[in-house]
Amino acid sequence: MSEEISKLNELLSSKKLIFQLIQQEAADLKSKFSTPRRSVIDDSISSEVDDIDIIPNEEMLLILSEKGYAKRMNPDTFSLQHRGTIGKSVGKMRMNDSTSDFIVCQTHDHVLYFSDKGIVYSARAYKIPECTRTATGTPLVQLLPLSDGERITSIIPVSEFGENQYLVMLTVNGYIKKVPLNAFSSIRSTGIISIQLVPGDELKWVRHCGNDDLVALASQKGRVIVNSCDKLRALGRNTRGVCAMKLKEGDMMAAMDIIPATVHKMPERCNSRLRDSSPPWLLFIAESGIGKRVPLNAFRQSNFNAVGLQGYKLPADCRLAAVFVAGLSLTEDGESDEQVVLVSQSGTVNRIKVKDISIQSRRSRGVILMRLEHAGKIQSASLISAAAAEVTED
Known part of the structure; x- marks a missing residue:
């Protein structure tokens, strides 16, 4: 030492x-x-880190309720089930509340929130807190500056505001218009006007489209109009639009969906011997839980401001709840590998394969998709592609 x-x-x-x-x-x-x-070591990079820089861009489910509650969940939350089953609950719902929208998007997407008063708001998808299936969700009034009585009726996820892309809007009283998508690329925090409404009317459906796409409109009494989006002139935000369908007394619009140009311009993609059963199809879902598939080629293109064709012959006490374009994703045998998610007024969810729904004519009644003895009526429905429906079976 x-x-x-x-x-x-x-x-x-x-x-x-x-x-x-x-x-x-x-x-x-x-x-x-x-x-x-x-x-x-790069000193030129800013030391500020935004939320989007640390949040992974993953696929997610976004659920919106009628009373304005939203929640974000993992797509694997709901497993695949068979046609005609009762289904699995979407989660705890508040009294007299029900699910209104059910979409698949990415966490980094801009989500455009369209209200019944024609106002549009914008926020990133990750702003909605992620929660479990049984959670109630977050009130949208905590995320958006909604006015008294204002409801969000349609949500559109946007990954990129590209050129030659449009949003088609439809009101319950049958007015339709097309607005360039980039008109919504910069939305102030208090929202901006998306459509001009008259008293008694409300904005209900908004869809993303291109000029070469087709738009399918359906009323609650089963009338259908299929026409090209190019027939609609692009308008500014602060306009009303044009008449989409001549509605009969007591009838209102029930649904709107877009048929991509890559589908309706393609030749038949299946080997069915019956030409009328080839894809794509219009998938009809009624409030009573019945539904069917009708080939798109069973409908000719009709002008707007017309009564339309009979697409579903419904009982007098039944109304049409939703219409989707199915057959955009096919298996090797020419059948759809898509799935449809049905949500009842009580919040019960049923997820079934589209190929289990039979192909029928325009005037047929359809088949039972969901039994509603104790679940009221079908409140909303969503079509999920195969890429977005990678879940394990029960």
């Missing part, structure tokens, strides 16, 4: 010995850690 102390005292008393020791240790470190630096 005394010998070690004397060596250290000698080292501390001589600057020459100290520098020699430093040089020796530095040479040893250089020899030991001779691998070149793999990281780069």
Whole structure:
């Protein structure tokens, strides 16, 4: 010990010995850690980190209730079930509340929230807190500056505001218009006007489309109009639009969906011997839980401001709840590998394969999709593609 102390005292008393020791240790470190630096230090990068920089861009389910509660969930929350089953609950709902929208998007998407008063708001999808299936959700009034009595009726996820892209809007009283998508690329925090409404009317459906796409409209009494989006002139935000369908007394619009140009301009993609059963199809869902598929080629293109064709012969006490374009994603045998999610007024969810729904004529009654003895009526429905429906079966 005394010998070690004397060596250290000698080292501390001589600057020459100290520098020699430093040089020796530095040479040893250089020899030991001779691998070149793999990281780069860039002082030009800002030190500020936004939420979007640390949140992964993942697929998610976004659920909206009639009373304005929203929640974000993992797509694997709901497993695949068979046609005619009762289904699985979408989660705890508040009294007299029900699910109104059910979409698939990415966490980094801009979500456009359209209200019944024709106002549009914007927020990133990740702004909605992620929660479990049984959670109630977050009130949209905590995320958006909604006025008293204002309800969100349609939500559109947008990954990019591209050119030659449009939003088609439809009101319950049958007025339709087309607005360029980039008109909504910059929305102030208090929202902006998306459509001009008259008293008694409300904005209910908004869809993303291109000029070569077709738009399918359906009324609650089963009347259908299929026409090209190019027939609609692009208008500004603060306009009313044109008459989409001549509605009979007591009838209102029930649904709107877009038929992509890549589908309706393509030749038949299945080997069915019956031409009328080839894809794509219009998938009809009634409030009573019945539904059917009707081939798109069973409908001729009709002008707007017309009564339309009979698409579904419904009982007098039944109304049409939703219409979707199915057959955009097919299996090798020419059948649809899509799935439809049905949500009842009580919040019960049923998820079934589209191929289990029979193909019928325009005037047929359809088949039972969901039994509603104790679940009221179908409140909303969503079509999920195969890519968005990668879940495990029960």
